[in-house]
Amino acid sequence: MAETFLLEVVTPERLVLQEQVEEMSAPGALGEFGVLPGHTPFFTILRPGPVTYRRGRERHQLAVSCGFAEVGPDKVVLLAETAELAHEIDLRRAEARVRETEEQIREMSVADPTYEAVRGSLEKALARLQVLRGRE
Template identity: 40%
Template sequence: MAGNILLEVVTPEKIVVSETVQTVTAPGSEGEFGVLVGHTPFLATLKLGTLNFKDETGKVRAVFINGGFAETLPNKVTVLAESAERRCDIDADRCRLALERAQQRLESKENAVDFERAKRALARAQTRMSLAESRKMDGFQ
């Protein structure tokens, strides 16, 4: 089915994406899912990962998603995320520092370290770093 859909990715702080796209692929908590125009309406929880979309020109774009919810309608996908960042906006140096901090916390012998929180921080940093590095390799935004 030809046509485009409106994609909106929103965090508590800002609107990260609001544009017309051809396709959306999101990291659902029950598995990755794809959306084209005319999709059956549904709600899904999202896990930490990468939301990919193909813009109107056919270029693949990517957004880091730190969990949230997606509402899919036949002509619109709305993502409410705890945090989100376009691939082109990710600062690789900041990612590297966050990755190092998370690894140090996990290796720490201190009793006060919250290991679950440190694991989540490590997963966020790894996902963001991977996305930032893929920007260099493929030239996508």
């Protein structure tokens, strides 16, 4: 069997995932980052987006919102405000949320104090759709 590391995805409400995986990628502050077993340790901000991980030939995805990632040589911990496995995401709700937040943003000014929060909501909603489309 190939070398693996432990991937944990945690939210304030629950432990979403705890699996031995061979590789993973996630959306970080400076763009997407990938991890293989034995990776150099680092800590980064987690952005809303899809997290992809592989066990053997199986590729899986989940959607995360903002948070933090702690990477070590044998363990990666993603601490996110929210995280949803692909099978937990409802397509109709996800599409409706994208439409709602896009409409809100169209009506806002960048100077609006809530603009960044709404933009973050849109990024999260789009990540949920990306994960669902990755399953098709």
